[in-house]
Amino acid sequence: MSGAPQRFAAQGLGAVLALIFCVGSGAAAPGQEWRLDDACPPGFEELAGGTCAFRSFYEIYGGSVDHGGLRAALPAIRGAARPQLIDLGRYLFFDPLLAADRRTSCAHCHHPDLGYADGRGRSMGLAGAGVGPARSGGAALSRGAPTLWNVGFLRRLFWDGRAASLEEQARGPLFAADEMGNSPEQLEADLNTIPAYRSLFAAAFARDAAAPITVAEVVRALAAFQSSLVSFNSRYDRYAHGDAKALDAQELDGLNVFRGFVARCSQCHIPPLFTDSEMAVIGAPPVPGLPYDAGAGALDPDPALRGAFRVPTLRNVARTAPYFQAGQFKDLDAVVRFYNDARGHAVPAGQALQIHWHIPMSRPMLSDADVAALVAFLGTLTDESMAPAVPPAVPSGLPVVAHSGSSLPR
Ligand code: HEC
Ligand code: HEC
Secondary structure, eight states, rough: OOOOOOGGGGGGGHHHHHHHHHHTTTTOOTTTOOOOOOOTTTTTEEOOTTEEEEGGGGGGGOSSSTTTTOOOOOOOOOOOOOOHHHHHHHHHHOOOOSSSTTTTOOOSSBGGGGTTTTOOOOOOGGOSSSSSSOOOOOBBBOOOOOOOTTTTGGGSSTTTTOOOSSHHHHHHHHHHTTTTOHHHHHHHHHTTOHHHHHHHHHHHHOOOOSSSSOHHHHHHHHHHTTTTTOOOOSSSHHHHHHOGGGGGGGHHHHHHHHSSSTTOOHSSHHHHTTTOOEEEEEEOOTTTTOOOOOOOOGTTOOGGGEEEEEOOOOTGGGSSSSSSSSSSBBSHHHHHHHHHHHHTTSSSTTOOOOOOSSSSSSOOOOOOHHHHHHHHHHHHGOOOOOOOOOOOOOOTTTOOOOOOOOOOOO
16 A cells, blocks of 8 residues: 655645744744645545545445445445645644644544544543543543544434534534634634635635635535545455455454344444444443433434434444443453343443344354454454645644654653
8 A cells, every 4th residue: 555645745844944933823934835735635536627536446336335245335425525625624634723722633532643533432622632641621521532534424423423414513523612612703713814724725715815714614624634534445345355365264254243143243334334324222331420321312302312323433443442432342352242242231220222123132142252253353444544644734833733753742
């Protein structure tokens, strides 16, 4: 695989200078030239109209998206975007200017080194966000940050499925008091005082630079960037496309358990996306010290939705421990043992849940070898070969979250 694209060679020095001169000032250094990448990200092909279309081997397979075979088509990805818009979204995603405390970027909770999640069971808001020991000033949220890999294919967003588009979703963290704590007015005012952003937005949206930057543009750019996070070149994919040697014997056993009618994992985590974007009640254990999280049931009185959560993708799942909506399980072995136990065993007394029909009525009775094989199989879904480059600096001049390859503490 080609590895991360090197998009920044041309502006590396300028970016470093911007960092030195601009911290806290919110202005671009004189002479600093910010440019947007005009090439589509890896995995995307430029169409005649100048937008980037996702391309993968899965396109050659016909049939229904939901049939669950190894060679099945993917669901549709959200609409194509211009490369410049994707690249603007990348700057915004890594820019702490988007948060009230000017320390918290999207990447603090959706970290490129942690599968675009944050390694915490429950994310920490504002000043506490990030990885490693909690910084002072933040408070734990009630849920954890899901991975953003392949998020452009999902029909429902958030653990409780409450957002239908990435644009709608992004307004959540930006303006939630306990996440990024910003306001639309403040965000627009901050971005509009930075000349570099004014020219980058004009370039990305092919519009007049005199027009003010709007929140609607910010969320479109963030959505375009997030939709470029694609992962379909794992060892599993090589196997699915016909490379019989891409999985070892144990991993193959695991795939068979995953697809078999005892464990039935693939009925909800449908390949090749490994989710069907549906809501499902599986009876997750409660979180000690927190009120019971009824998921979609907290938003909709339909009794069938009580305890329902959106089926998460399992792509790059080995990179995103701990698991479930609030990190109830520390590793994949613990997750698989949960499914191997009796239906509904973890549901707290007094909660009337309608557990999904794909959760078997009788205990699956998987052997320890089956459990280990399933865990090994889940590890074959890892692929970060299309990871975008983390920008060395962002137009606000605020420091970018530390990541592998940078020397700052995380
Ligand atoms: C303070 C930590 C934090 C920050 C900062 C943050 N997020 Fe999140 N993100 C979360 C949590 C927690 C959830 C799950 C919330 C829920 O489901 O109720 C989430 C969910 C999401 C989802 C839904 C994914 C899915 O599979 O349904 C997307 C997309 C997303 N965030 C994008 C962003 C973007 C874009 C930004 C920056 C504007 C951002 N996040 C900033 C913690 C954070
Ligand atoms: C009825 C649909 C359904 C079936 C069947 C199912 N899952 Fe899940 N899976 C879910 C839902 C919903 C969640 C999220 C639960 C939560 O957060 O409370 C989930 C979460 C997970 C997670 C954690 C992902 C993360 O990012 O936190 C893993 C791993 C997983 N399932 C693997 C499996 C395996 C392995 C099997 C088969 C033994 C299986 N699932 C069967 C619906 C299902």
